[in-house]
Amino acid sequence: GQNIDQPTEMTATEGxxxxxxxxxxxSGFNGLFWYxxxxxxxxxxxxxxxxxxxxxxxxxxxxxxxxxxYSYLLLxxxxxxxxxxxxxxxxxxxxxxxxGAGTKLIIKP
Amino acid sequence: xxxVSQHPSWVICKSGTSVxxxxxxxxxxxxxxxxxRQFPKQSLMLMATSNEGxxxxxxxxxxxxxxxxxHASLTLSTLTVTSAHPEDSSFYICSASxxxxxxxxxxxxGQGTRLTVV
Numbered sequence: 001g002q003n004i005d006q007p008t009e010m011t012a013t014e015g016x017x018x019x020x021x022x023x024x025x026x027s028g029f030n031g032l033f034w035y036x037x038x039x040x041x042x043x044x045x046x047x048x049x050x051x052x053x054x055x056x057x058x059x060x061x062x063x064x065x066x067x068x069x070y071s072y073l074l075l076x077x078x079x080x081x082x083x084x085x086x087x088x089x090x091x092x093x094x095x096x097x098x099x100g101a102g103t104k105l106i107i108k109p
Numbered sequence: 110x111x112x113v114s115q116h117p118s119w120v121i122c123k124s125g126t127s128v129x130x131x132x133x134x135x136x137x138x139x140x141x142x143x144x145x146r147q148f149p150k151q152s153l154m155l156m157a158t159s160n161e162g163x164x165x166x167x168x169x170x171x172x173x174x175x176x177x178x179x180h181a182s183l184t185l186s187t188l189t190v191t192s193a194h195p196e197d198s199s200f201y202i203c204s205a206s207x208x209x210x211x212x213x214x215x216x217x218x219g220q221g222t223r224l225t226v227v
Contacts, residue, residue, distance in 0.1 A: 033216075042115075042202050042218035043153070087152065097143075097216060101152040 002026045004100035006088050011106045012078055020073045020086050020103045028093020034062050034073045035087040037102065043087055046073070075105075083107045111137045113205050115219025122193055122226055130188045130222045132203030138183035139205035143216065144176075147200045159186040193226045200224075 004024045012018040024032070031050040035043035049055055049064035049071060061074040073086055088100040112135040122128050132142055140161050145153040157167045157178050165178035177189040186205075190197055200223055204216040 040200070040221075040223065042221040044218070045216070096155065099152045099154075 002092065002098050004088055004090060004098055006086075006100045006103045008101070009104045009106065011108060014078055014080060014107055014109050016078050017074065017076050018078060018105065020075075020105065022071045022073070022088035022100055024069050024071070024088070024090045024098075026090045026092045026098055029066060030091040030093065030095055032064055032071050033089045033091070033097070034071075035089065037085045037087055039085075046086075078107050080107050080109070111205075111217045113203065113217045113219045115203050115222055117222060118220055119223040120225070122224070124194055124226055125192055127189055127191045128193055128224060130190075130201055130203075132186045132188070132205070132219050134184045134205050134217075137205075139186075140183060142180060142186040142203055142205045144178060144186075144188050145202045145204065147202060153202065190224065193224070195226045198224055198226045
């Protein structure tokens with residue numbers, strides 16, 4: 001079956017750096033997405049990786065290794081507003097988005 | 110980025126009644142829209158894929174007669190929860206992307222609808 005794993009919850013300090021990992025086993029691969037979701041709201045797009053390597057976008061970066069079925073989202077200079085759930089999603093061979101359960105990130109002052 | 114508008118943002122209804130949720134792509138044509146359901150502290154679960162002008166494709170375990178999906182135009186898809194029961198209470202989210210089902214861009218999400226059945 002298809003499976004995406006990411007930690008359930010992480011805690012970090014304001015101003016620090018945090019890395020959220022995601023491993024996947026899917027039937028085919030057509031890209032990996034990271035989304036941010038605040039409680040009670042719809043997800044918002046953060047990043048997209050389809051080739052191996054690092055994609056940087058401001059304070060957020062996302063890395064992909066297709067051979068390892070692994071990605072991470074790196075958040076720098078953490079702010080209180082970054083407290084949210086971070087969802088990893090993989091587009092499979094049928095172009096369906098397969099979602100991870102999300103990682104709840106708690107930022108402490 | 111592209112805008113997807115979902116309405117209503119929240120609704121409370123009595124058990125046994127039906128509720129319609131609208132999803133509109135405001136500045137692009139979406140040949141395919143997706144409907145998700147999310148229970149508290151759980152991930153997004155795909156319910157169905159809505160194709161303009163044809164019948165929706167439902168995921169296994171989703172009752173097509175209970176969750177009616179209509180994609181009448183390239184900018185509007187609706188989800189009707191018929192004869193709603195308390196266990197249908199959930200957060201319903203629609204999304205759309207460019208290029209239909211095989212678009213390789215990110216999915217744009219509506220604001221979500223919080224349905225509470227009492």
